[in-house]
Amino acid sequence: MKKFILATIAGIAILTSSFLAVAVADTASEVIGRVEKNLSPPNFKAIYQFTNYRLDGTVGTYEIRFLVKDVNHSHGYFLKPEREKGREVLRLKDTIWTFMPSVARAVRVADRESFAGGDFSNADVMRIDWLAQYNPSMAKETKNQFIIDLVAKNTEAAYAKMRLWIDKTNTQPVQQYFYDSKGTLLKVCKYGSIKTFGAVTRPAKLVMENVITKLKSEMQILDLQFESKIPDGRYVVDNLGKEI
Amino acid sequence: MFDLIKVAVRNVGRNKRRALITIITVFIGVFVVVGIRGLLDGLQNEIKSGLTRKMHGDIQIHRLGYEDTLEANPYKILIPYSDEMRQILKGTEGVVEVTPRLKVMALLNHQKSQSTTPVIINSFSSQTELQVVPRFKDALLKGKMIDSSQEQEAVTVIDDDLSEAKGLDEETSTQVKGTSPSSKTHPKAVGYHQLMVTPSLMRGLHAEIGDEVVVLLQDKDNMQQAIVATVVGVVDFAMPGAAARMAWMDFGTLQKAAGIYGQASEIALRIKDTEDSETVRSQLKAKLDGDLTVQTWIELAGILRDSMNLQNVIFNLVLFIVFSIVISAIINTSLMTVMERTREIGTLMALGYRRFHITLQFLIESTVIGLIGGLSGMTLAIVILFVLNKQGLTFALPGQNVATVLYPTIKVVFLAKVFFLALLSALGASFVPAYRASKMKPVQALTTN
DSSP states (O other), X not given: OHHHHHHHHHHHHHHHHHHHHHHHHHHHHHHHHHHHHHHSOSSXXXXXXXXXXXXXXXXXXXXXXXXEEETTEEEEEEEESXXXXXXXXXXXXXXXXXXXXXXXXXXXXXXXXXXXXXXXXXXXXXXXXXXXXXXXXXXXXXXXXXXXXXXXXXXXXXXXXXXXXXXXXXXXXXXXXXXXXXXXXXXXXXXXXXXXXXXXXXXXXXXXXXXXXXXXXXXXXXXXXXXXXXXXXXXXXXXXXXXX | OHHHHHHHHHHHTTTHHHHHHHHHHHHHHHXXXXXXXXXXXXXXXXXXXXXXXXXXXXEEEEETTHHHHTTTOTTTTOEEOOHHHHHHHHTSTTEEEEEEEEEEEEEEEEXXXXXXXXXXXXXXXXXXXXXXXXXXXXXXXXXXXXXXXXXXXXXXXXXOOOSOOOOTTTSSOOXXXXXXXXXXXXXXXXXXXXXXXXXXXXXXHTOOTTOEEEEEEEOTTSOEEEEEEEEEEEEOOOSTTOOXXXXXXXXXXXXXXXXXOSEESEEEEEESOGGGHHXXXXXXXXXXXXXXXXXXXXXXXXXXXXXXXXXXXXXXXXXXXXXXXXXXXXXXXXXXXXXXXXXXXXXXXXXXXXXHHHHHHHHHHHHHHHHHHHHHHHHHHHHHHHHHHHHOEEEOOXXXXXXXXXXXXXXXXXXXXXXXXXHHHHHHHHHHHHHHHHTOOHXXXXXXX
16 A cells, blocks of 8 residues: 555656646747747837947937738838938848838848848847747746747757746846857847837847947837738838838 | 171171161160060069969869859859869869868957958868968968868857846946946857958957957858957968958868858869960860859959050060161161262172172171170170079069069060061161162262262
8 A cells, every 4th residue: 555655656746747847848938939929919010219339439320110010021111310211121931121222122131131230130120930940948947037048940040049038927038148059159138128018018128239249239119009900012022112 | 608798797897886876776675675574574473473373273163153142142152062073173184283262251350359340251271272372371471371280179168157137127237338248258169260361450450460359150051150260370462352351261160160061162273384274274164064164363363464464565565666766776877888888889789799799788787786786685684684583573562561572584485586576677677778779870889979
């Protein structure tokens, strides 16, 4: 009888630990899924402000209006500065295009290229579909935060590995590390100014620091409104440079 | 005939001053032409040697559209480079050595000054590169060449920073200052990777030999990669067309970082005789795929090729002007001689000289003048060129950091050409006066005052 009780307890312990392990594995994906949902919700329009701080002390500020249908369809229109007004960017599935009004031509650009000349890459701004490109795993769960490693699972990913710190209480990202394939840290992104925009609560301010070059850029959401009536024609390359 | 020559030679000495002036004219003409050609050959040899033995190699193989696509998408124009490919190329008659190069666009960050600049990274394998372009070493201004055998691959590092993070709102200084570095230190994947840069990059980055730099690049899958490298040398080709924002790394290191295996951006070849480049090119083209281009050094020379062609055109113009002056001087001398010796011509004819003998005598006189002036001018030019060839003529072109050393040289074929040109000029110039002399009537010639 004693042996039976011990065997039952051992069996329950093994089963419980197995379930727990599965639960933890699921948690990493789930948590990232929730973060992604907040950072990249469907059907909204927003005004983003990008500020690039250069080593020579100069500061460049850009204001861009974004129209987003889903993770595969987003469009940006440069409002400021006057010199850049009319420039457009378009995320269309796996491709990113930029339209330059001075030459009235759309050019395909790489994910990795700098967005608005700063330290955010095109992928950082217009391609938040981490679960599609990275395998998440819980690196550590602290008292207040989940620390999740995201390892690239295909060649579409812009970084070999990312590490994301997420606040347990509100599932908001706190900090993000970007690594190369040898494990060298390339960039650090800090999140802050949590705000509610309609049904979505998310950080309204991101600061990206390039650890190698020590340059910094800031992204701030000035306004975000949900909008489902954005015409599909807005997400067509041939329509770049045209009023829709 | 011998008597005719003897008389002609004696006649040259009859009016020593006039003969000397004509000889000096021919002397200067030949000296200038041979001297300029010698210097020009030295300059063009230096340009050719700079291109074939310092920069490009004799022949290069690329994918079609290489030049247009390199900066936009360096991974789109890769060509196969395997042991098999190497054997095929080395097995081609006339090919001595083969070396691969891989070029990518990158950002170069100097850690000490935190200066960052875009560059073209050109990588090579030191074992084969220096056999194809042995004078690459001459371009080294400071430090040492990359030694591929000393490269040590970086070991993957694990960042153990798993402590709770502070978001923007929690940080004490949320104010972004732009230049404040991250306070935490993170491990970097450091092996031993060598990097050489151009002088302008060295100045721009405020770098010194031994400094650490980070090369930031996108691999063939667009993934961001970083290579921590040490600046080991400064390279200046001192040639037009050499990129100012260029850095050099080891071929194997860059291949690994870019995720490229069995491929290269270009393959450079050294051949036995540069003059055979067209023949070797044809053989290579027959062996390679149709979308690969095989270019000889002269095609790669670009602006230098045009410059050399222009130099040759200008030289030919100088040659024409100089020999026109020489011919004019000889015509003038011959005409004066004919006029002065009209009575003598009449006497010779009265004594039984035929018109042919009269013509021949004047032609021989001019030839003697041409030979003395031409040979002495050529001899002096050859002696000076020989001395300069042994010592080297050092000069710096505008905008160059490195002095160029010329070794003037002259081809025997060119000397033979000039010799015969001088001779022909003398003969041609004196032909009309000589003919005129031969056409005189003895009675009229004898009665002329």
